[in-house]
Amino acid sequence: MSSNFRHLVMGLSLLVGVAAPWAATAQAPISNVGSGSVEDRVTQLERISNAHSQLLTQLQQQLSDNQADIDSLRGQIQESQYQLNQVVERQKQILLQMDSLNSGAAGAAPAAGADAQSNAGGAATDGQQATAPATGAPVQSGDANTDYNAAFALVQDKSRQDDAIAAFQNFVKKYPDSTYQPNANYWLGQLNYNKGKKDDAAYYFASVVKNYPKSPKAPDAMLKVGVIMQDKGDAAKAKAVYQQVISKYPGTEGAKQAQKRLNAM
Template sequence: MKPRLSLPLFLVGLVIAGQFGPGRALAGPAEDALAQAADLRKALVAQEDRIARLESQLQNQGLLNLLNQVESLKAEVARLRGGQEEQAYKLELADKRTRDLFADLDGRVKELASRPLAPAPDAVRLQVAPALVSATPPPAPIDSESEARAYETAQSLVKVAKYKEAVAAFQAFLKQYPNGQLAANAWYWTGFAHAGMSDLKAALASFQRLLKDFPTSPKAPDAMLSMARAQIQMNEPDLARATLEQLIDKHPQSKAAESGKKLLTTLK
């Protein structure tokens, strides 16, 4: 007669089989797969963060390159403007000389035509002394050629970005020719040179002096535009906005006003 297993022992056997049987063996690989999936998700997030940082760096580098290109263009525009102003001044100077020459010739012709016949010798002797006493020397005119040479010397330093030397040269020019035909231009390029050395306060002072002493100068619109740019760099957007609005109001037809309108849209 075969021995019979009791029911409790049979149930214990089933429980043990459930703990260590095929079901438990399958649970291990599933947990490993979940762990690997979590690791992959972490790696994916890390790669996405890295890609985002790289994209940000590329964008910043692109902006830096763009700013460098803008500065190069500004320097080239300044050089071209300087050459244009130099030629315009030479033409103006030649035209002035021609007008002065014709005016002098016309005056001499009129003087000769209105001069009376030569008086007698006694009358000449009577008239000579009073004429010598009353004659006063005319004021010495400004030497336009010397002024132009001094201006061109200072301007040439701006063209090669020797801003410190340019400031010194323009200051000497303005001391010698404070009211010369090129004084307003000298104040503008003094401010430009200061800005080139990142001395924005000195640049603003030069532009403001130009606007104070020469408000009707053709350089006034450019000075106001340069003032606004300096104020933006000094983190003064409200002052820059007010300067640009004043520029557009006072000089609506100028090229500086056109640039000012575009710059103003970036501040709103």
């Protein structure tokens, strides 16, 4: 029995690479023979593996957060571009009205004025025919980023608002998991609002608030819902929506605009 026991211990010692003499190892408990070194190494490897896994997870989360921030900034830049284009367009209209008033004050002959307007109208028609862009939403490329940019480019073309709506509708259906979903729905709301389709606009704005409440577009989208309610003459609902914007998104531009509208009501 004792001989078998010694053979067993010796085998274990050789297995784990213990170089100590048999006389020394024979006196040590079986549980300590070589097990400390192997267990330490296994534990250390497990710790290294866990640390690498945690680091990888942190890097992936950071990458995801950075992408979300980039998409958010991109949406804000596009919104600013759109608003700037609207301001420029209004300034052009004001300048045209001023030119028209100045022309009237100069005392131009009615007949000559009519001829000039007719010629100008004909030239404008010819110019429109010569430079009119092709109609129809752009063909989707299969890349969400490319297709979103193509759809947004149509927003800035006043003659292709219907194409922009179609492009964003296709985008929403084709890329349901895209980080651009809040922006796409927001622009669908804005485009429909510009066309006077306020019920459709409210639907898309509400979709942003409901499905993407943490999106930077959510405060503005909720504000637009209130604006539509106010346009329809439902002051009570409009006030309730404005108050929600202020309480849910404090400090945002949407909340500031909501407070201004509340103060004016």
